Amino acid sequence: MSERSTQERLADLERRVAELERGPAPSMPVSEAEGARAEDLWVLKGLEEAVPDGVGAVVYAGRLDGDDGPLGWQYGLTVDQVDGLDWSALSGTLDALGHPVRLAILKAVCSGVSTVAELKEREGFGTTGQIYHHVNLLASAGWLTTRRRGHYVVPADRRVPLLVILTAAKGVL
DSSP: OOHHHHHHHHHHHHHHHHHHHHOSOOOOOOOGGGTOOGGGGHHHHHHHHHSOTTOOEEEEEEEEEETTEEEEEEEEEEHHHHHHSOGGGGHHHHHTTSSHHHHHHHHHHHTTOOSHHHHHHSTTSOOHHHHHHHHHHHHHTTSOEEEETTEEEOOHHHHHHHHHHHHHHHOOO
């Protein structure tokens, strides 16, 4: 083995040990009840300033790099507005996310795969017919759209909501 190869391996090992010593990235405290510092709850503080006392509200926001540059998204409703929704009418949108293959398809599309043929090349998506079935369900629920014939994307206005749903499903670390 060459000296350079040994040096590269040692540098990689040192980097990995340093990462382990730092430990996992800290997760942000999720509530005042858990003793979070005010500076860690900046989104909550902004919501409290925007919504009158006595009115509950839910908001989500995100910022990420999209194909067309940075994408920022913010949406919120009061608790009364959420209570006034027909929750059962939202089941189709949520149901489309309730299958492991459909979630894997969304993840693949978010990472640059855009056609059924590309999905078919990957393991675990099933037959072409099964892939089209899942893609059509995702498209009818608004999670996928066509950029051009046969090329799918997650619409910009659905990227942050999708990530929020996945984050909420993961829960607190």
